[in-house]
Amino acid sequence: METATDTTTRTFIQVSEVWVPQGDSLKLAAGDYGDLALFEEASRQETFARGEGLPGKAWAEARPVVLKDLDGSYFKRADAARAAGLTSAVAVPVFDGKALKAVLVVICSDDDTRTGAIEVWSEKDGLLMLDDGYYGAAKHFEWVSQHTHFPRGQGLPGGVWAAETPMLLRDLGSGYRFIRADSAGKAGLTTGLGVPIPVPGGRTYVLTLLSARGTPIARRFELWDARAARVGKAHDAVLVDGICAREGALWDPDNAGNEPQVTAWQGPIGRVLGTGAPVVETETHPAGYASMVALPIHKDGELAHIVAWYC
Structure with a gap:
């Protein structure tokens, strides 16, 4: 079985970055670039105005944006990305109300074996339709996804839409709750993470990350609930679900009330609580994971949930 410190298995995502607004532009706050030193150097010299490049487009259009071909596109670092073998990217804006x-x-590379999915679903005429997605080598699963839609409450995207909370699904290839189970099983997809992406104006967007065993999105996933009514006090969060390749389930629903809990500024999850912004960290986890990403979800004026994944 793969261990947390196993670095021989390639992850589906190659680069993760956090861009934060400073004045009228976005500047790099943190990034995980692995061994792509030249691309990291190019990124640290870059800024984005509203509407400029991929981060600026997600900011200006207030929606998640998928860019499946970086080469020859509006991606400002296209030359550096080509040299690093990076081909596709997804930008996810984090809004607190209108702010x-x-x-x-997140940026990926493409080859004949890299399999997984990063999808953006949006509501149209009472159904969730695929806005766009990147699937690597899972071409048949991509075709099935393009021809699938979800009513509220159905499948992983529809379940996230109905609950307005992040969700984890296991055993995608055999799970009755996953509508695309047959094609997911053939593609080798095993774990699904669905995340609501609130944006100004109230349009519904759901981000799904589907992980395969050979090239996983991550080796560990965590869902944290930060709602004051759930936790008992503001600026705290409790772990309500999680799974990893080595340890299996990280939370036992029969032991509710005994979940791990963090407070603001306590570790990377606490830093998300304190700032309300995403966190990307490298070489910080005691279990030996090389990097982690933590994505906050704001709702009704409070930080409601945090989704974290570790590679």
Whole structure:
């Protein structure tokens, strides 16, 4: 079985970045670039005006944006990305009401074996339709997804839409709750994470990350509930679900009330609580994970949930 410190398995996502607004532009706050030193150097010299490049587009249009081909596009770092073998990216804006807290950007490379999915679903005429997605080598699953829609409450995207909370699904290839189970099983997809992405104006967006065993999105997932009514006090969060390749389930629903709990500024999850912005960290987890990403979800004026994944 794969261990937390196993670095031989390639992850689906190659680069993760957090861009934060400073004045009228976005500047890099943190990033995980692995061994892509030249691309990291190019990124640290870059800024984005509203509407400029991929982060700026997600900011200006107030929605998650998928860019499946960086080469020859509006991606400002296209030359550096090509040299690093990076091909596709997704930008996820984090809004607290109308205020932009940050833009999380994840960047992937493409080959004949890299399998997984990063999808953006949006509501149209009472159904969730695929806005766009990146699937790597899972071409048949991509075709099925393009021809699938979800009513509220159905499947992973529809379940997230109905509950307005992040959700984890296991065993995608055999799970009756996953509508695309047959094609997911054939593609080797095993774990699904669905995240609501609140934006100004109230339009519904759901981000789904579907992980395969050979090239996982991450090796560990965590869902934290930060709602004051759930936790008991503001500026705290409790772990309500999680799974990892080594440890299996990280939370036992029969032991509610005994979940791990953090407070503001306590570790990386606490830093998300304190700032309300995403966190990308490298080489900080005691279990030996090389990096982690924590994505906050704001709702009704409070930080409601935090989704974290570790590689």
